[in-house]
Amino acid sequence: MGLLTLGKAGLGAFRQALSAAELRVGPDGRPAARLPCPLASHILSIRMIEPDLFAREDDAAHPASLSEAYRSTALRSPGHRPIRIPQTLTETSGFTDWSQACAVGSADLTRTAGGEAIGQRILVAGRVLDEAGRPVPRTLVEVWQANAAGRYAHARDQWDAPLDPNFTGAGQVVTDDDGRYAFESIRPGAYPWGNHENAWRPAHIHFSLFGPAFATRLVTQMYFEGDPLIALDPIAQSVPAAARDRLVARFDLGLTRPSYALGYVFDIVLRGPAATPTEA
């Protein structure tokens, strides 16, 4: 990364030195063995920023933009395939430490100054990891969800189910050094939507994560083990079958707090380091 501090003139001089080394030819007209170059360490620096830092989004894990069953995608999914570009500093930089920005999060959605929310108390906890299994520390996790009746505290949610003045419906936490997060909530209710006849969203919690770079951003939804609506839901079913279970939190007796709340474990895996050719 020291190379990035070189000015443009420095880069030009370096480019010339590299060309001279590459263009040297032997007596037979074929390229001669490369001469040792005093800038060799800089070549390594350049090569290090050339390959992708992060694995690409895995098409076997993510939904396609267009889903016939999810009608709102019809006019909102691009007709062109996205153009693959190399990852530059723009894509590989990001927030690496949110812990100072919001030292005290709102990890408890179940109460306000006015009292306690109604419904089944739950604890949701897990780890944020990358594909290599390494924890993603100090990253922001934002969550929001419907209340126990399936109603959002949102002006545009007009479904005729009761609001709960003591359910905040939104929270944010920062992972610890081991990538762990936890928050306390109320099990959300299912809610109807207009996608098709008698359509109901399974109970779910929305998650938003940043990870270490612009490239690692993830917004997803967490479902609950055993919910029969998952199999009927076009949004959950938009995920390739082999990866669908990754969105389902499992009940965990160890996390369950006696006489207080049921525990659900939901681990989240963000894009990790790109596989190197030697690993392939």
Next chain:
Amino acid sequence: MRLGQTPWQTVGPFFHYALPHPGGADLTAPSEAGARPDLVAPGHAPLPGLSAATAGGEAIVVQGRVVDGAGAPVPDALVEIWQADAQGGFAGGRHFGRCATGDDGSYLFRTIRPGRTPGPGNSLQAPHIAVGVMGRGLLRRLVTRIYFADDPSLDEDPILALVPPERRGTLLAAADGAGGYRLDLVLQGPGETVFFDI
């Protein structure tokens, strides 16, 4: 062994009370760190603006609309940006902005015109803003870039060079004559914005 990536899902239509944080669309000033400062204990630190790292930076407004394949505004999209500071660097300050679209599909960011940032090899990129678009009906994030149509370094940009010339215009924000830039994000159809696989 590698773990499988957690799949993307749509942000849905009901994120407004949870994600857009007060001041989040203005990178020139500090913002709240979350959408609900009322829920966060007193004493939390706001996120700084970009300004500390951008002495001499040019304040600009970047705005436009998100429109769908029928040309209709998308009133429930979430637009996020990530950009370098005026020197082309990413150290210090808040390089991130977040804006929910209005009823007319509009988004608006106040920011600092970014500097040039290194590209692959020893190239330099033209000034640009990375953009992520999410919303109801978007099962995964769409990623694009905003460049500045009046910038003299566009021809040197290694990323624009990968875009077919006839589509490059969808990435170029036009100066509006009042210190601002305007670019619509077209999700589908004629004039469809170029989206990137990063």
